[in-house]
Amino acid sequence: MKKISIIFLILFLILFTALIKNSTKRINDEIFSAEENIRSLKKDFETIKLEHDYLSSADKLLEFQRLYFDDELVQKNIQNFKIILENNDNLKIKKFSFINE
Amino acid sequence: MNKDDLRIIIENQESDFSYQKSKSHLNITFNRISFIFFAFFIVFLIYSIHLIHLGSREVKIFDSKNINQITNKLYRADIVDRNQKYLVKTINSIDIGISPSKIIEEKKLLFNLRYIFPDKDYKEVKNRIKKGKFFYFEKKVSEENYEKLMKLGDKSIEPRDNLIRIYPQKNLFSHIIGQIDDDNNGISGLEKSLDDELKNSQVSIELTVDKDIQYLIRSELVRFNDIFNTKGSAAILMDVRNGEILSLISLPDFDPNKRAQITDKNFINRVTKGVYEFGSVFKTFTLAAAFDENIIEPLTELTDLPKSLTCAGFPIREYDNKIPSNLTAEQILIRSGNIGSVRIGQKVGEEKFQLFLSKIGVLDKIDFDIEEVGKPIEFNWGKCPLATASFGHGITTTLLQLAKAYSIIVNGGYNIHPKLIKNNDLKKREKILNDDVSKKILPILRKIVTTKEGTASLANVKGYEIGGKTGTAQKSIAGNYSKKKINSFVSVFPTSEPKFVLALMLDEPKTNKDYIYHYRDGSNMKYKGTPFNTAGWTAVEVVGQIIEKIGPILATKYSEVY
Numbered sequence: 057m058k059k060i061s062i063i064f065l066i067l068f069l070i071l072f073t074a075l076i077k078n079s080t081k082r083i084n085d086e087i088f089s090a091e092e093n094i095r096s097l098k099k100d101f102e103t104i105k106l107e108h109d110y111l112s113s114a115d116k117l118l119e120f121q122r123l124y125f126d127d128e129l130v131q132k133n134i135q136n137f138k139i140i141l142e143n144n145d146n147l148k149i150k151k152f153s154f155i156n157e
Numbered sequence: 158m159n160k161d162d163l164r165i166i167i168e169n170q171e172s173d174f175s176y177q178k179s180k181s182h183l184n185i186t187f188n189r190i191s192f193i194f195f196a197f198f199i200v201f202l203i204y205s206i207h208l209i210h211l212g213s214r215e216v217k218i219f220d221s222k223n224i225n226q227i228t229n230k231l232y233r234a235d236i237v238d239r240n241q242k243y244l245v246k247t248i249n250s251i252d253i254g255i256s257p258s259k260i261i262e263e264k265k266l267l268f269n270l271r272y273i274f275p276d277k278d279y280k281e282v283k284n285r286i287k288k289g290k291f292f293y294f295e296k297k298v299s300e301e302n303y304e305k306l307m308k309l310g311d312k313s314i315e316p317r318d319n320l321i322r323i324y325p326q327k328n329l330f331s332h333i334i335g336q337i338d339d340d341n342n343g344i345s346g347l348e349k350s351l352d353d354e355l356k357n358s359q360v361s362i363e364l365t366v367d368k369d370i371q372y373l374i375r376s377e378l379v380r381f382n383d384i385f386n387t388k389g390s391a392a393i394l395m396d397v398r399n400g401e402i403l404s405l406i407s408l409p410d411f412d413p414n415k416r417a418q419i420t421d422k423n424f425i426n427r428v429t430k431g432v433y434e435f436g437s438v439f440k441t442f443t444l445a446a447a448f449d450e451n452i453i454e455p456l457t458e459l460t461d462l463p464k465s466l467t468c469a470g471f472p473i474r475e476y477d478n479k480i481p482s483n484l485t486a487e488q489i490l491i492r493s494g495n496i497g498s499v500r501i502g503q504k505v506g507e508e509k510f511q512l513f514l515s516k517i518g519v520l521d522k523i524d525f526d527i528e529e530v531g532k533p534i535e536f537n538w539g540k541c542p543l544a545t546a547s548f549g550h551g552i553t554t555t556l557l558q559l560a561k562a563y564s565i566i567v568n569g570g571y572n573i574h575p576k577l578i579k580n581n582d583l584k585k586r587e588k589i590l591n592d593d594v595s596k597k598i599l600p601i602l603r604k605i606v607t608t609k610e611g612t613a614s615l616a617n618v619k620g621y622e623i624g625g626k627t628g629t630a631q632k633s634i635a636g637n638y639s640k641k642k643i644n645s646f647v648s649v650f651p652t653s654e655p656k657f658v659l660a661l662m663l664d665e666p667k668t669n670k671d672y673i674y675h676y677r678d679g680s681n682m683k684y685k686g687t688p689f690n691t692a693g694w695t696a697v698e699v700v701g702q703i704i705e706k707i708g709p710i711l712a713t714k715y716s717e718v719y
Contacts, residue, residue, distance in 0.1 A: 059190065066197045073204045077211065102235075102246070109243045110325045114372035134620065134709045 231320045233341060234358040236334065238368045239403075239579060241361075244330050245348075248321045250297040253306060257286045259313035266311055270294070273305050297321065324413045329371055331410040332426045333364070333527065333577060339416075347577065350528050363579040365401035367714075370394065373706045375406045378661075381699045382408055385666035385690070391427035391556050392661040392703070397564040397649070400573035403657075405557075407431075427662065428556045429523075432531040435559060435645045435662070436630030437692075439549030440498045441598065444490050445566045446505045446513035448594045453504065455487040455597050462496045468541040473499060473548075476629075487601045492610050493627065495548040502547025507538050510546070516572075516589050517562040519554045526577040531555045549628060556645070560660040563647045567602075567655040569595050595655075599624060603652040609678075612693040613646060616701040617677040621708050622651035625700070627692035632665065641665045646696035650704065657711060659700060666695040674698065 110116065121129050141148040236245040260266055263286060267279060274295060285292045297319070298306070306314055320341055324334065335346020343349035351362060378390050394404040407427040411419055425431050447453045460483045466473040473495055480494050489497030502510055514520050522532040534553045536542060546552040554562075561575050570590025602624030605611040612627045625648035632641040645662040649655050668687040674694075676682040687694050 059194070063194065063197065066194075066201055070197070070201055070204060073201075073208055077204075077208060080211070103248075106243050106246050106323070106325060113326065114369050134712060137709075137713065 231318050231341070232356060233320060233322060233337075234355045235361040236347065236355075237361045237363050238366050238371075239364065240367065241363070242368050243325055244364065244366075244368065245334055246323045246325065248323060250319045250321050251303050252296045252317045252319050253294045253298050253303075254291055254315045254317055255282075255286065255294045256291050256313050256315055257289045260286065261311075261313075266309075266313065269309050269311070273302055291315070293317075322413075326368055326371075327412045327414065328410045329368065329375060330366065331413050332407045332428070332529075333366065333405055334413060335527070335529075336413050336416060345529065346527050350526060351578075364577055365396075365403065365579050366405065366577065367403050367710075370707050370710055371404045371406065373710075374404050374703050375408075375410075377699060377703045377706060378406055378408055381663070381695075381702070384669050384672050385663060385687070385695050386669070387663045387667075388665040389423060389427055390661070390663045390699075391431070392659065393428050393556055393560045394657060394659045394707070395560045395564055395575060397568040397573070397655050397658050400561070400564065400575045401579070402575055402577050405429075405577070426527075426529045427664065429525060429527060430529045430531045430555070432533055432553045432555055433643050433645075433662065434549065434551065434553050434630040434633060435556075435643065436549040436628035437493045438559060438626050438628035438645055438647050439546065439552060440490055440493060441566065441602070441626045441647075442514060442517065442519065442562065443498050443502045443505065443510070443547045444486060444601070445590070445594050445598050446510050447486070447501050448597045449513060449570075449591050450505060450509055451591070451593075453486045453501065455485065455601060457486045459484055459486065459489065459497055459500050462494070462500065464496070466496060466499060466544070468544050471541075473544065473550075487604065488610070490601050490626070491604050491608060493612055498548040499544045502543055507540070507543045510543060511538055514546075514562075517565045519558050519562050523555070523558050523561070523575070525557065525575060530557075533558070549630065556660050556662050559645070559647055560658050563649060563658045563660065565590065566598055567595050567649045567652075567658070599649070599652045599655065602626060602649055606648075613648075613697045614676070614678055615674060615693070615697045616646065616648060616704070618701055618704045618708065619677070621704055621712075622653055623700075623704060624649045624652040625697075627697060629691040629693075642690055644690070644692040644696040646692050646700050648700050648704070659703065661696050661700050661703070663692075663695050663699070666690050668694075677701065 139150045141150055231249065233247045235243060235247055238244055255266075267282065270277070270282070271279060277295075282294065294314075295302075303316065307316070322337055322341070324330070331346075333346055335348040336344050337348050338344050343352040343355070347362075347364075348355070355362065374392050374394065378392060381387070382390055389408050391407040392404065393402060393406075395402050405428050407425070409424055411417065411424060448455075462480075462482050462484060464475055464478065464482075475495050476493060480492055480497075484492065484494060484497050486497075486501060488494075489501065505513070511520070520533055520536065523530055533555070536546065536552050538546075542551060557575055561573060564573050565571065569592060570588055571586040572589045573586075603622065604624075605626055606613045606617045606623050608614075613625055616623050616625060625646055628643075628645040628647075630643045630645075631638040632643055633639070634641070643662060643664060644666050645660070647658065647660045649658050668690050670686040672685070672687055674684040674687075676684065
């Protein structure tokens with residue numbers, strides 16, 4: 057009986073090993089495919105970010121202002137700036153602290 | 158039963174005795190089971206070994222991936238500013254080469270290439286094929302064309318990986334970032350000092366600079382270079398609390414995308430490499446040293462100050478002859494008195510003044526994130542040198558060190574190390590000056606900007622509490638002083654709780670008869686033309702204009718406002 061159970065154990069282990077190996081291979085493939093997708097998306101993201109950084113640079117924005125919003129964009133006085141504070145879903149608007157000597 | 162019968166029975170009995178044989182047969186059956194067990198065990202062992210091998214191979218693949226990426230010479234990490242905006246970006250590209258020795262059918266190859274790249278000069282390509290040596294057919298091919306070429310399946314077409322380093326901010330960070338050579342090795346700036354790190358780092362390297370502030374300061378410097386017709390100019394904006402540099406500009410600058418070889422000395426980094434005599438900005442150090450040694454107080458009066466002194470045969474005169482003979486210590490700094498500063502310097506003494514300047518990092522070469530750092534000219538101390546150093550004559554340093562020294566004086570006396578590379582190491586700050594130094598010096602620096610006697614009223618931008626000290630020095634050329642000037646202004650703001658130091662210098666500024674000054678003393682007066690090419694009329698005006706532009710960004714992004 058002992059011998060039979062050992063044989064069954066061995067058979068079970070072999071089967072189990074084969075199953076693990078198969079599933080590992082499948083997971084490996086999925087990981088590889090996911091990694092490749094991430095790599096490709098990351099590359100796209102970096103390219104778009106580079107484009108965004110270039111187009112949103114101060115130099116370009118001023119150029120766009122001259123081209124499209126000549127008189128529409130005006131410099132805002134810092135004293136008119138306000139701070140929005142979020143506290144437990146409550147929004148609080150605070151005035152900017154300004155140095156008055 | 159006869160005798161024969163009996164014999165047969167015995168034989169049978171013998172046959173029965175052969176039962177032993179059948180027992181041996183059973184033994185053989187058991188060995189077969191063992192054999193099968195052994196066979197299964199071997200199979201199991203093989204699978205186990207295979208499984209272990211697979212497991213270990215996975216790790217190896219992962220490792221080799223990393224190693225490949227790290228040691229790959231065609232890799233260079235990106236550099237971003239403090240807001241994660243790209244300052245340098247690496248893009249991998251593919252160059253296509255042709256190996257003539259591997260061409261099987263030249264006509265077919267050229268036909269296919271002409272289909273993909275119709276605009277190429279194929280006479281030239283044919284000539285190069287004839288020469289029989291490998292040559293680049295097309296550099297930086299698009300992914301679409303690369304795929305088309307690979308689909309041709311021609312072994313003579315050889316793709317080679319390449320690296321393109323893009324500087325999207327063009328000239329803006331040229332002196333900080335530096336350049337790389339054709340082999341992708343850094344040759345200047347951070348590209349050189351961080352060469353190994355850039356080749357090995359898996360993440361972008363973050364700097365302390367802000368590209369918007371850098372842009373605004375640079376555009377003002379460029380504008381005033383034209384107005385004052387300067388040879389060059391430089392500015393550095395530093396956080397006095399931790400030494401983080403938000404902006405560092407030296408003009409003229411260059412576009413690193415062009416990869417031009419720069420040999421003109423005028424392209425020197427005037428913030429870190431250029432060593433200059435800055436003049437009166439050193440008077441702040443003389444007074445700060447006196448405060449640190451508790452020798453005098455701001456209101457200590459110095460009486461009977463002469464209009465001129467003679468030291469080793471050379472006269473020391475006041476810049477402004479209207480300066481009274483009796484002045485308090487703070488009035489000496491506000492009015493930028495030479496003789497008064499000499500008197501304070503003499504009270505401090507040679508040894509203590511030298512030690513003070515060493516403590517704030519003015520005298521020695523600074524250890525910085527880029528290698529282009531100038532070494533201040535060795536100063537031979539003595540009675541007369543002490544007198545001249547007290548008002549900033551004959552003593553040299555870099556603009557970077559000037560900004561560092563002012564930061565230490567106004568931040569409560571804590572030592573700081575100027576840095577361009579962002580790191581969040583919270584080292585305990587080392588206190589090197591007395592508490593009183595900042596408390597006493599800041600109101601005086603503020604008065605230099607707010608009072609009529611002060612030399613920097615054009616920088617009194619409303620709301621930013623600017624303080625600072627001007628410096629006008631004659632330029633030393635081949636050991637002699639020339640009429641050419643170095644104008645500088647080191648500003649601190651806000652003086653009630655200092656956060657930033659903006660140090661600026663103009664190299665050889667000239668007067669401009671058409672420039673219109675808008676006084677910032679509340680009178681709304683305008684003044685046309687630059688009367689003198691001194692710091693009060695040049696560097697101070699530039700700083701005022703710069704802070705007016707960058708102030709809102711600093712106030713909204715970098716200040717605690719509640």
